[in-house]
Amino acid sequence: MKSQWKSIRRKRLERSPGIQQMERGLLFFCCILLIGTVGYELIGGFSYTEALYMTIITIFSVGYGDTGIDTNYERFFTMGLILSGTTIGLYIAGGFIRIIAEGEINRAVGNLMKSRNIENLKDHTIICGYGRIGRIIAQELNEEGFPFVIVDSDEERIAMASDSGYLTVRGSAEEESVLIDAGIKRAQALITVLPIDSINVFITLTARNLNRQIRIIARGEQPSTKKKLEQAGADEVVLPAAIGASRMAESILRPTIMELFGDSSRMTLLSNDLKVLGVELDELALNQGDDFVGHSIREFEQKSQANFIVLAIRRSDQSIVQHPAHDTILNEGDNLIILSNPANITPILSSHTRKRELA
Template sequence: MKLRALTKPWLGPILALNLLVIGGTIGYRLTEGWDLGDCLWMVLITITTIGFGEVEPLSAAGRVVTVLIITGGLIVVQLTIQRILRLADSGYFRQLKELRFRRVIRRMRDHVIVCGYGRIGQEIAEQLLLEGVPILVVEIDPSRKLAAEECGLNVLQADATLDETLLMAGLEKCKSLVATLPNNAANLYVILSAKGLRPECRLIARAESQEAAVKLKLAGASVVVSPYVAAGRTMAATALRPLAVDFMDLLAGSNCEIEEFRLSSNPELFKNLAHRSLSKLQLGRDSGAMVLAIRDGSNLITNPGSNVEISPGQLLVVLGSKSQLTRLRDLLGQTLETVEQMSS
């Protein structure tokens, strides 16, 4: 219905132009007796004022037809210009641009929705761009929308707390959603809406206080980050363990990534494995990736030894390049449930 409304304003000019072409062709055919190809060619060069010579010398009746075609062409052009001006005043071209943009959104897959383009949202978007991850920014403020578009980002100008906005942003097909709106209440609304629409979606939220962090967790946020707490921990780590922080910075600028491999909780899927220990499976040798840690329930095994066995429901934290991590996914096969990239 929307597309029909957008095409309707052009039906009049297109119909008038077609009638003019058909009428002029018939006129030349009756007055000059040319074949239809020559008649149509004469009409086209007359309407477009290209200035080519006549197909053949015109009779008096043919000149009358030519005058009528020129007059009709001027009228059609004038009406078309008036229609364009009226459409521009009514916001037609803005609606057309929005329609094209919504088509782009509908084609997006495995993208990250960033709700809010403040200072934190800008930093998140910049990091995601460096990783080559598709991003959609949801921002209601026009100035911030313009700033995001200047950085080459797709921006949906709408209220992120509304269910309609999240659905329009492609929540059902996104990889994750990040809520970085200016206040805790707005972020809470976003998480509640997103959790209700797609419970399995990975949701990351910004919190300004510990109380807000608890509420966001209860609302369904997968991860809650406090900028002040995170900054404080980073500064403390820099003071106490500068080499470790430098290593993480170097890792962020390399082609290596840290990913979480969630193993299936179904024991039946592990029956095809002849061995379960890391040494017998030889995941590192065959893939080139390194298993940094294994979380088994509440137990975290760091730098696991070769005798450690994998089992259903475990979470493997792995370091490697994209190609190495892809090979590891193939090796784990059906035992693998999900893969999530960690922030390095």
């Protein structure tokens, strides 16, 4: 009970002073309404309905029409009621104006602080577009503690990004002034992920003209746009559709590798790094009748006469053996993940791969 009371009190304190002022004003207004109704009943001898009517037209200074106030007591009570009602009305109106003013002031202060925070940023990333892909990128960078600024022209998306605690600049990233406000001259990288290729090309061109050293990563919907983005100054072009198609194909061709690594982006990065070193990850399946079934990994390596490393084995029961020993026996239904140089694959191993793909 005590904790609930503290919670209610804390929420009350968090409310705007303008709202609190209006709440107090409405409470005072109800008290004046009650006092006026009871007073007219007792002093003037009015009925309840007449007393309530008299109180309301007095507070709002409407006038009495043919209703008369006969005694001095009634006149003094009415004057007090008019003064009290007018004061309360002004108090409530002041609270309403205060709410509006506080909102504008808070917004202005918030924008000023946001601008100063962006001005203090250095070596940050500018994300142009806070759509589905932009939100994922922002979340990843935020989890890693990497500074970034969101640029978007849509008010709702900017509000969504601000609610998430991200620094934002509202406006079109095609305009130089918007990118300058986002700190492009101090930024380390710019990512443009808008769904329209022509806009991404223009943003890339504008960003490159403003900062020759910045790293630009651009999204492309059509493969034909890749060359245009690179000509505009993009250091890297990402084709989400091509990546998705490649991910699906890898799930068919190398299901064990995809299951082991899970994240397709990690798999892509690892594959690219390995290709630079001249090696690749591959997957071999041992089917019924294979010569390697029943033999150890050492015998497998000797018989195939190939230079490769067995990184893991997925057994037929879906269990995975990582870093298997050389004396590990290979069974039917095993899937081997190997690291090898494609140029040095022997005919035995390549025919085994074809057999796996045709099975």
